[in-house]
Amino acid sequence: MNAAIFTALFVTALAISLAAKLWLARRQMRFVAAHRASVPAEFADHVALAAHQKAADYTVARTRFGVVETGVEALLLLALTLGGGLGALVAWTGSLGFGPLIADLALIVAVALIAGAVGLPFSYVNTFGIEARFGFNRTTRATWVSDIAKSVAVAAVLGLPLAALVLWLMSAAGPYWWLWAWLAWIAFQALVLALYPTVIAPLFNKFSPLPEGPARKAIEALLARCGFANKGLFVMDGSRRSSHGNAFFTGFGRAKRIVFFDTLLARLAPEEIEAVLAHELGHFRLHHVLKRMMWSAALGLFFLGLLALLASAAWFYEGLGVPASPTRPGVALILFFLALPVFTFMLAPLSSLYSRRHEFEADAFAAKNASAAALVHALVKLYEDNASTLTPDPIYSAVYDSHPPAALRIARLRT
Ligand SMILES: [Zn+2]
Numbered sequence: 001m002n003a004a005i006f007t008a009l010f011v012t013a014l015a016i017s018l019a020a021k022l023w024l025a026r027r028q029m030r031f032v033a034a035h036r037a038s039v040p041a042e043f044a045d046h047v048a049l050a051a052h053q054k055a056a057d058y059t060v061a062r063t064r065f066g067v068v069e070t071g072v073e074a075l076l077l078l079a080l081t082l083g084g085g086l087g088a089l090v091a092w093t094g095s096l097g098f099g100p101l102i103a104d105l106a107l108i109v110a111v112a113l114i115a116g117a118v119g120l121p122f123s124y125v126n127t128f129g130i131e132a133r134f135g136f137n138r139t140t141r142a143t144w145v146s147d148i149a150k151s152v153a154v155a156a157v158l159g160l161p162l163a164a165l166v167l168w169l170m171s172a173a174g175p176y177w178w179l180w181a182w183l184a185w186i187a188f189q190a191l192v193l194a195l196y197p198t199v200i201a202p203l204f205n206k207f208s209p210l211p212e213g214p215a216r217k218a219i220e221a222l223l224a225r226c227g228f229a230n231k232g233l234f235v236m237d238g239s240r241r242s243s244h245g246n247a248f249f250t251g252f253g254r255a256k257r258i259v260f261f262d263t264l265l266a267r268l269a270p271e272e273i274e275a276v277l278a279h280e281l282g283h284f285r286l287h288h289v290l291k292r293m294m295w296s297a298a299l300g301l302f303f304l305g306l307l308a309l310l311a312s313a314a315w316f317y318e319g320l321g322v323p324a325s326p327t328r329p330g331v332a333l334i335l336f337f338l339a340l341p342v343f344t345f346m347l348a349p350l351s352s353l354y355s356r357r358h359e360f361e362a363d364a365f366a367a368k369n370a371s372a373a374a375l376v377h378a379l380v381k382l383y384e385d386n387a388s389t390l391t392p393d394p395i396y397s398a399v400y401d402s403h404p405p406a407a408l409r410i411a412r413l414r415t
Pocket residue numbers: 279280283358359362
């Protein structure tokens with residue numbers, strides 16, 4: 001491989017992934033608009049035309065906004081790599097008089113700040129433009145700003161030590177540094193999982209015990225029936241930020257917590273909440289969570305091994321517009337994570353397919369352990385509340401959607 005060939009490969013892969021994203025977005029917007037006039041027959045009894053049209057308009061608005069964001073991200077990537085941005089940052093951080101480790105940390109912080117600054121306007125317009133226009137946003141500007149400040153603080157407290165450790169391993173741990181870095185990364189993820197429910201999540205939301213009542217009774221009966229150990233049932237004040245609803249688990253082993261958004265509890269009947277929880281329990285019982293973690297660990301090992309190979313190849317740096325910098329492992333690290341998504345985009349359909357299979361399995365689990373009819377009712381309400389389109393373009397959905405289209409899920413639950 002030489003640098004010019006790698007540049008050509010990179011530019012081609014970027015052009016293909018951009019073209020694919022634009023083509024998919026266009027298909028999605030056209031398909032949704034073409035099905036806007038009437039509610040699909042199988043939902044006609046449950047979904048009002050106004051709600052269906054709101055979902056169509058919301059989907060089109062978000063997809064169009066996503067196109068702009070995709071374009072800006074591609075420009076940023078080109079500016080940092082072939083445009084010489086990263087090369088300039090490498091030279092600048094190298095000239096500050098620090099050792100290579102601190103210079104590389106400064107480089108990582110600089111790139112993260114630039115990417116964050118480019119992403120901020122999109123977050124702002126998404127929250128106070130699109131979400132507000134469709135009546136979902138409940139965040140104030142003060143909360144939005146304080147969320148950003150807290151996220152940056154959490155990322156710095158957790159991320160900088162990990163980055164420093166990995167950089168040190170890259171320069172000091174010999175040819176198998178990537179195995180050690182992989183172990184460090186696994187340990188880091190376990191630490192974040194352990195800290196998330198009790199330390200990180202409460203920085204952003206209030207968690208209170210699920211109050212007594214018919215919903216709690218139904219949930220406790222379901223948990224007993226499925227033999228599911230947990231460390232408590234909680235309500236989260238999701239309504240502080242958005243009217244979108246959700247339910248999820250945090251923590252691991254017996255320390256699992258089950259968390260419901262207050263918006264979900266307010267909207268669903270007790271047997272519907274039970275059915276939604278049964279679906280989530282299905283993900284645990286059928287080991288979907290564990291399988292996903294194993295996949296991510298295996299891929300992490302593969303990619304770190306690949307990074308180890310690339311970090312010693314001059315064409316990798318030069319092909320991406322940066323002078324080869326063997327004494328600055330941070331450069332290889334950043335280039336790798338910048339360029340990787342361009343090449344892995346073509347795997348998105350596979351990962352979506354895998355996820356959709358799990359969703360069907362969890363639905364089947366819920367149908368067996370709770371009520372399939374109640375899950376159908378809950379899904380219809382959730383689709384309506386989240387203004388998720390009932391008529392996605394089939395190809396767009398196959399590439400991106402982690403959940404099967406509503407019509408397919410509901411058809412299976414009804415059989
Ligand atoms: Zn699910």
